Amino acid sequence: MTDIPALVNARYGITNGSEDNAPHSFSDTKSHPALELLLQHKSVRQFLPQETLPAGTLELLVAAAQSAATSSNLQTWSVVATQDVKRKDEAARLCGDQDFIRAAPLFLVFCADLSRLTKASQQHQTPGVGLEFTEMFLMASVDASLAAQNVVVAAEALGLGACYVGAARNRPREVAELLHLPLRVIALFGLAIGVPDPAQPASVKPRLSQAEVLHRETWDDGAQARNLSAYDETLDDFNARQSRADAPKWTYRSAHRIATVESLHGRDILRDVLQERGFDLR
Ligand SMILES: Cc1cc2nc3c(=O)[nH]c(=O)nc-3n(C[C@H](O)[C@H](O)[C@H](O)COP(=O)(O)O)c2cc1C
Structure with a gap:
């Protein structure tokens, strides 16, 4: 015990x-x-080299994601699973060139998805005005985050390791293009998943x-x-x-992480991109 x-x-x-x-x-x-x-829990960024996870793993992880609670059962999120080596390489490049994304056999991109409800509105000829408000973007972001965290826990239960990738918002237009995202869908964050390398364990x-x-x-x-x-x-x-005695103090590092427009790593354009992609944020 x-x-x-x-x-x-x-x-x-x-x-x-x-x-x-x-x-x-x-x-x-x-x-x-x-x-x-x-x-x-610990974020894992060192994976064993392998091209795929065992058959059925992706589907099991997505079932865990969909088991999370979801506001009003609206299920306002979707996830794009990237396993193709070339696409993962391009995703890694767009996400701060973080190599662990290339090394992971599976890279999930969690998206706020209001396109599904747009279709439901059209089907039932309702105005869908609610979709134009900040509330719905926030709802989709919260729901996607809850789903993703279920994936992390499920992956860890299977002996896998995972690391979130907020850098999926660094180049939002390019990420949308790479993944062929439709209007009213935007990438919120990625999640790299693989088998942890026992020679380089996380703490x-x-x-x-x-x-x-x-x-x-x-x-x-x-x-x-x-x-x-x-x-x-x-x-x-x-x-x-962790042999990083020269790492700056948390308060110092955190203060610098939010100090300037540049420290947002490209994410300062997100409100514009959200509007371009059909999130009105009224
Ligand atoms: C939404 C989100 C985005 C993140 N983005 C990145 C990232 O782009 N690159 C990275 O190496 N770690 C990323 N992380 C991992 C955090 O750095 C990590 O969770 C934090 O340092 C705490 O460490 P732990 O998860 O090992 O406890 C992200 C975590 C979250 C929740």
């Missing part, structure tokens, strides 16, 4: 307790395989403390500065253990 408190502590990089850094305790001693899997990356993200009853930002500097230290320790 796996020790759930130990996994929770590892999620926060807690090795020994202190007043600010109290180890988690949990009295239930039953086995919880789903929790164990969730608590041990559980500690998160912000719960005190930072969990607000009980009402918002409380009293301890924010202390929480953030504690997290800078926690990630420094993690990076040192």
